[in-house]
Amino acid sequence: MSIEFTPTEMMTIAAARALTNDDVCFVGIGAPSAACNVARLTHAPDITLIYESGTIGTKPDVLPLSIGDGELCDTALCTVSVPEMFRYWLQGGRITTGFLGGAQIDRFANLNTTVVGDYDKPKVRLPGGGGAPEIAGNCGQIYITMALNKRGFVDHLDFITSMGHGEGGDHRAGLGMKTKGPTRVITDLCIFEPDAATKELTVVSIHSGVSRATIEENCGWPVRFAETVAETPVPTTAEISVLRDINARTKKAHEAA
Amino acid sequence: MARICTLSEAIEENVRDGDSIAMEGFTHLIPYAAGHEIIRQDRKELFLIRMTPDLIYDQLIGVGAARGMKFSWGGNPGVGSLHRFRDAVENQWPRPLEIEEHSHAAMANAYEAGAANLPFAMLRGYIGADLAKVNPNIKSITCPFTGEVLAAVPSIRPDVSIIHAQRADRKGNVLIEGISGVQKEAVLAAKRSIATVEEIVDELDPPSPNAVVLPTWAVSSVVHVPGGAFPSYAHGYYARSNAFYIAWDKIARDRDSFTAWIKEHVRGGKPEDFARHVGKRSAKAA
Numbered sequence: 001m002s003i004e005f006t007p008t009e010m011m012t013i014a015a016a017r018a019l020t021n022d023d024v025c026f027v028g029i030g031a032p033s034a035a036c037n038v039a040r041l042t043h044a045p046d047i048t049l050i051y052e053s054g055t056i057g058t059k060p061d062v063l064p065l066s067i068g069d070g071e072l073c074d075t076a077l078c079t080v081s082v083p084e085m086f087r088y089w090l091q092g093g094r095i096t097t098g099f100l101g102g103a104q105i106d107r108f109a110n111l112n113t114t115v116v117g118d119y120d121k122p123k124v125r126l127p128g129g130g131g132a133p134e135i136a137g138n139c140g141q142i143y144i145t146m147a148l149n150k151r152g153f154v155d156h157l158d159f160i161t162s163m164g165h166g167e168g169g170d171h172r173a174g175l176g177m178k179t180k181g182p183t184r185v186i187t188d189l190c191i192f193e194p195d196a197a198t199k200e201l202t203v204v205s206i207h208s209g210v211s212r213a214t215i216e217e218n219c220g221w222p223v224r225f226a227e228t229v230a231e232t233p234v235p236t237t238a239e240i241s242v243l244r245d246i247n248a249r250t251k252k253a254h255e256a257a
Numbered sequence: 258m259a260r261i262c263t264l265s266e267a268i269e270e271n272v273r274d275g276d277s278i279a280m281e282g283f284t285h286l287i288p289y290a291a292g293h294e295i296i297r298q299d300r301k302e303l304f305l306i307r308m309t310p311d312l313i314y315d316q317l318i319g320v321g322a323a324r325g326m327k328f329s330w331g332g333n334p335g336v337g338s339l340h341r342f343r344d345a346v347e348n349q350w351p352r353p354l355e356i357e358e359h360s361h362a363a364m365a366n367a368y369e370a371g372a373a374n375l376p377f378a379m380l381r382g383y384i385g386a387d388l389a390k391v392n393p394n395i396k397s398i399t400c401p402f403t404g405e406v407l408a409a410v411p412s413i414r415p416d417v418s419i420i421h422a423q424r425a426d427r428k429g430n431v432l433i434e435g436i437s438g439v440q441k442e443a444v445l446a447a448k449r450s451i452a453t454v455e456e457i458v459d460e461l462d463p464p465s466p467n468a469v470v471l472p473t474w475a476v477s478s479v480v481h482v483p484g485g486a487f488p489s490y491a492h493g494y495y496a497r498s499n500a501f502y503i504a505w506d507k508i509a510r511d512r513d514s515f516t517a518w519i520k521e522h523v524r525g526g527k528p529e530d531f532a533r534h535v536g537k538r539s540a541k542a543a
Contacts, residue, residue, distance in 0.1 A: 029335055052361060053283050053436045065499040066334030068284025070490055073435045081469075082283050082308070082439045083369040086362040091381055110385075114358075119391045125346040127332030127339075130309075133386040134362040163385025175384050176406075254499040 005235050007188035008147070010207050012038060012243055013235045015099075015145040015186040024048040025097045026090065026135050029067045031145045032099035034243070035186075037063060041242045050095065052131040054080045063250040067130075071253075086131070090138050098139030100132055100162070101146050104154050107200050107221045108171075109144060109164030109182035109192075111136070112157045119159060129161040136162035141180040148187035154220040165199035172199075189215050191232060195224070205230040259429030259476040264453065264528040267478035268294045271449045272303075275324075276416040279306040279368075279447065280313060282489060283438030284334060284497070287313050288421040288453050290485035290531045293523045296320050306415055308364045308439065312488070312505050315339040316523070318354060319515050325355035327413070329364045336502055340509040350512065358392055363410045368439045370412035371446025382408040418447035421486040422471075423493060425454045426461045429473035435492030437469045444471055453482040455494050455535070484531035495535050 005013075015035035019025060021044045027036045029051075037060060040047050048057050053068030057077030064072050073079050080089070089095065102111035103126050113132065117123030136142055142164070146152055164182045165172055172181050185192040185201055189210045192201035203215060203225045216223050235243075262270075272278060272295055280288050292313040295303075305314050305326040312333065317323050319341030331342050345354040359367070362382050370378035379398055389395040389408070398409040420440040422433045431452045433440055444450040452471065457479075463470060473479075488501035508518045522530075 053285070053438070055436065064335070065502065066284045066497065068334075068436045068438075069499075070285070070435065070492055070496055073285075073492060079436055081437050081441065082361070083365040083442060086365045087369075087380075090362065114387070119387075122347060125331075125338075125343045128328070128330050128358055129360050129386070129388065130330030131361040133360040133384075133388065134380070134382045137384045138381065160385065160387045166385050172385070177384055254503070256500070 003235065003237055003240055005240055007207070009240065009243055010232070010235060011145060011147065011186060011188040013239045014191060014207070014232055015143065016042065016239070018143050018184055018186065019044050019047055019097065021046045023097045024050065024095050025099055026050050026052070026095045026139055028100045029064065031101050033063055034246070035145055036099055037246060038239065038243050041246065042239055050089065052082070052085055054082055054085045056080065056089070061249065062253040063246060065254050086134065090134060093138065095138065096140045098135040098142045100135060100142060100144050102144065104152055104157055105144065105146065105185065106154060106157045108166060108168050109185060109194060109201055110157055110160045110166065111144070111162045111164065112159045114159040114161045116158055132162040136164065136181065137177055137179065139179060142182040143184050143186065144182055145186045148189045148215065148218045150218060150220045153218070165194055168199040169197070189218065200224060202226050203229055205232045207232045208234045259473045259479045261427070261429055261457065261479045264290060264294045264480045264482055267451045267480050268298050271417050271451055271477055272300055273416070274300055275302045277304040277306060279413065279415040279418040279443045281307060281418065281420055281438055281440045281443040282486065283308065283436055285436040285438065285490060285492060286421045286433070286440065286486050287311055287489035288419045288485060289313055289487060289489065290482045290528050291419045291421070291451060291453055292316060293526060294528060296322065296519065296523050306413060308361055309334070310339060310342060312339070312502070315341040315509055316519065318342050318345050319351070319509065320519055321351040323354060325357065327357040327359065329359045329361045333502060333506060336506050340506070341515060344512070357394060358388060359395070359410060360386070360388065363395070363408065364413070365439055367410050367413040368442035368446055371414045372442040375412055377409050377411050379407045379409045413446055415443065415447040417449040417451070418443040419451045420444060421453045421491065423454065423491055424456045424458050424461060425452065425479045426458055429476060429479040430461055431471040431476055431479060432461045432463055433469040433471070434464070441469055441471060444476060449477045451478045451480065452476050453480045453485040455483050455485070455491050457481045482528050482531060484534040485528070487531055487534035498534070
């Protein structure tokens with residue numbers, strides 16, 4: 001039986017599948033938060049979700065609009081102060097996986113959420129880094145999820161808010177970073193992983209019904225494809241229903257207050 | 258000992274033109290009523306400090322009360338831009354805003370260093386990040402034991418910090434519950450401090466001996482302002498108004514609609530207006 005799904009639903013579910021029961025995951029707001037909670041409600045019920053507001057082991061019934069909604073604290077194992085969160089838990093090396101989104105990304109998975117244009121005279125002033133610079137540096141590895149389009153996937157970033165693989169190769173290690181950095185970028189059309197040597201993002205899996213040409217048209221740099229490219233399994237009925245249920249509960253909750 | 262007084266008195270006594278001011282609350286317990294009172298009292302040339310400027314600083318920036326801001330994430334959480342902040346940075350309206358931008362980890366460390374009476378904070382941070390290139394207050398320090406190079410930022414020592422909390426007792430001891438953010442650090446780092454609270458009670462009855470309590474002698478002024486954190490929330494009292502945060506996007510997008518909103522709801526308002534937002538007690542409230 002085939003089910004209908006949108007590219008965004010495919011992206012969230014593909015992102016959710018990247019997570020496991022053993023992960024201790026630092027969750028970014030928006031698309032990452034949806035993916036992490038779908039994982040928790042499907043194949044990874046024992047995953048530990050941590051939000052930078054200080055909530056550890058949280059199990060929200062509806063997706064938070066902000067990083068510190070009361071729902072996160074109400075359903076958490078415990079809640080710590082923000083300095084403790086960043087010092088002991090993140091910098092302390094307790095987080096296996098950080099899950100980030102971004103406004104712009106380049107081919108080495110560096111992210112920009114700060115400015116478009118010159119920093120001092122920006123064309124567009126974006127919100128800024130928040131927790132991302134240290135999440136990117138201190139989590140064991142990083143997953144990134146964002147829709148693939150030319151506005152977001154750019155040839156050159158005006159500003160590096162959080163470092164991915166820098167200029168590629170062993171740039172990260174050369175700066176003394178011991179963590180892996182971005183290991184997967186999940187989009188609405190395909191999944192990228194960094195090439196083992198160059199660290200350039202390479203398409204390793206294409207979502208059902210998407211052509212290589214569509215991926216190339218929507219990316220701001222010439223796309224590289226891995227030698228063997230998989231087809232991303234379509235969402236199961238269980239995955240889709242969990243995602244739609246949590247989205248429906250969330251919409252209702254956010255409109256009510 | 259904290260003085261228990263009205264909001265108008267607390268702002269008059271503690272907040273001066275030109276002050277550096279931290280109004281903290283990480284999404285939770287943001288002291289909105291106090292922000293409105295600062296606008297009504299027409300404080301000028303403030304240097305704003307806050308990890309997430311949120312709508313409270315969008316409002317202070319939009320009325321022109323701020324000369325500068327130190328921050329780490331300037332958006333409307335889950336919604337998008339802070340339009341008054343953007344207008345100030347992109348178009349210098351209503352006046353230019355000097356910005357000092359950090360990451361959350363650096364701000365949190367800097368508050369903690371301030372509370373600890375240290376001149377700077379260090380962290381394993383900003384590696385490969387461009388903020389270090391544009392913010393001269395991000396420097397580095399070499400560990401004298403291992404040789405590791407770490408990021409260093411100045412500690413945060415505000416002239417005045419303002420927080421909102423659930424309860425105070427009649428002596429002015431203040432209890433914070435739920436997501437406690439950096440409020441304890443912000444108060445202890447500051448020269449003067451104000452806590453607005455949902456309730457003033459005979460006994461604090463903290464739920465645990467390890468609860469977050471600021472003793473009265475560590476706070477300058479305590480003010481009873483029920484609902485004072487709306488549209489953010491007070492755990493155990495009322496939920497975050499996500500609907501208001503969504504509505505703010507339209508109000509703040511346009512200079513005229515923003516100014517009209519400030520005129521009606523802030524300049525024409527009073528601290529008691531916030532009490533009407535208390536009502537829907539969360540499931541955890543008893």
